[in-house]
Amino acid sequence: MVDFNVNGKIAVVTGGTRGLGMHCAEALVENGAKTVVITSRKPKACQEAKTHLEELAQKRGLKVEIISIPADLSIEQECENFYNEVAKKVDKVDILVANAGATWGAPLEEHDVKFVKKVVNLNFVAVYHTIKLFTPFLEKAASQEDPSRIIIMSSIASLTTNDAVGTYGYNASKAAVSHLGKNLAVQFAPRHINVNSILPGFFPSKLANGLLEVVGDVMKSTNPRGRLGEKEDLQAVLIFLCSKQANYVNGITLPIDGGAHLNTPAAHF
Numbered sequence: 001m002v003d004f005n006v007n008g009k010i011a012v013v014t015g016g017t018r019g020l021g022m023h024c025a026e027a028l029v030e031n032g033a034k035t036v037v038i039t040s041r042k043p044k045a046c047q048e049a050k051t052h053l054e055e056l057a058q059k060r061g062l063k064v065e066i067i068s069i070p071a072d073l074s075i076e077q078e079c080e081n082f083y084n085e086v087a088k089k090v091d092k093v094d095i096l097v098a099n100a101g102a103t104w105g106a107p108l109e110e111h112d113v114k115f116v117k118k119v120v121n122l123n124f125v126a127v128y129h130t131i132k133l134f135t136p137f138l139e140k141a142a143s144q145e146d147p148s149r150i151i152i153m154s155s156i157a158s159l160t161t162n163d164a165v166g167t168y169g170y171n172a173s174k175a176a177v178s179h180l181g182k183n184l185a186v187q188f189a190p191r192h193i194n195v196n197s198i199l200p201g202f203f204p205s206k207l208a209n210g211l212l213e214v215v216g217d218v219m220k221s222t223n224p225r226g227r228l229g230e231k232e233d234l235q236a237v238l239i240f241l242c243s244k245q246a247n248y249v250n251g252i253t254l255p256i257d258g259g260a261h262l263n264t265p266a267a268h269f
């Protein structure tokens with residue numbers, strides 16, 4: 001029997017208030033984490049997500065501390081404040097899920113440079129900054145047998161060059177974070193921190209729903225598995241990558257997309 005779990009771990013999930021970040025936070029709560037820290041910009045969303053995760057833990061008969069701290073990670077000072085607030089509550093971190101992200105899509109002629117900067121700033125620069133801040137804490141929790149884990153939420157958009165809706169900054173930012181993950185995987189391995197990137201295909205969420213309304217049917221019909229991603233698809237991979245058993249898995253970029261990146265539909269322009 002193989003029992004994948006994150007028993008006793010302290011985890012931080014950025015953008016953990018909804019969507020894929022919430023799926024990750026729920027999985028960590030349900031699979032043994034001792035403490036789960038979540039963050040996003042909106043205080044109300046943070047509070048509601050904290051209550052939801054506490055109720056989930058209670059329902060499962062688990063004792064999990066949920067900490068929620070509002071912060072805009074794309075603003076350097078707020079990212080530092082977030083780290084400082086976490087450091088007041090825990091003294092190490094076993095798992096960092098760098099998930100917070102945003103997108104913008106428009107044809108090149110209408111795609112202002114400011115949107116590219118905004119997306120790259122959150123999806124790449126803020127991920128770099130968050131990892132930089134938390135590295136000493138991850139190192140404190142790390143061991144040869146069970147390294148600490150950084151999970152970067154990249155995207156299959158990092159692999160494909162078939163940009164159907166003009167997400168120029170998004171696709172490049174995801175290729176950049178995947179590269180950062182590989183770069184750090186090599187540098188951090190001697191410090192016993194594993195770095196892996198997850199590359200989701202299309203999962204319903206606030207970020208993806210606009211696009212799914214327009215091209216959702218095509219996404220399903222061209223997907224080799226014939227469907228969109230579901231919460232459990234992501235949760236299983238996250239818990240595996242964070243488990244003791246995956247301690248030799250380092251530096252990967254793992255698509256969770258039913259094979260969609262091998263069969264992308266033709267661009268519309």
Ligand SMILES: NC(=O)c1ccc[n+]([C@@H]2O[C@H](COP(=O)([O-])OP(=O)(O)OC[C@H]3O[C@@H](n4cnc5c(N)ncnc54)[C@H](OP(=O)(O)O)[C@@H]3O)[C@@H](O)[C@H]2O)c1
Pocket residue numbers: 014015016017018019020021039040041042045071072073074099100101102122153154155156199200201202203204205206207208
């Ligand atoms: N859904 C998909 O199909 C898909 C596919 C591939 C990759 N991804 C990646 O998965 C990650 C999560 O996406 P999602 O689909 O779950 O999107 P989502 O539903 O829009 O969730 C994004 C999360 O990030 C937070 N956030 C946004 N801007 C932030 C900022 N400046 N500082 C801190 N937190 C911020 C949001 O909360 P606030 O608004 O309160 O800040 C929210 O909690 C992203 O990196 C995305 O690129 C998603």
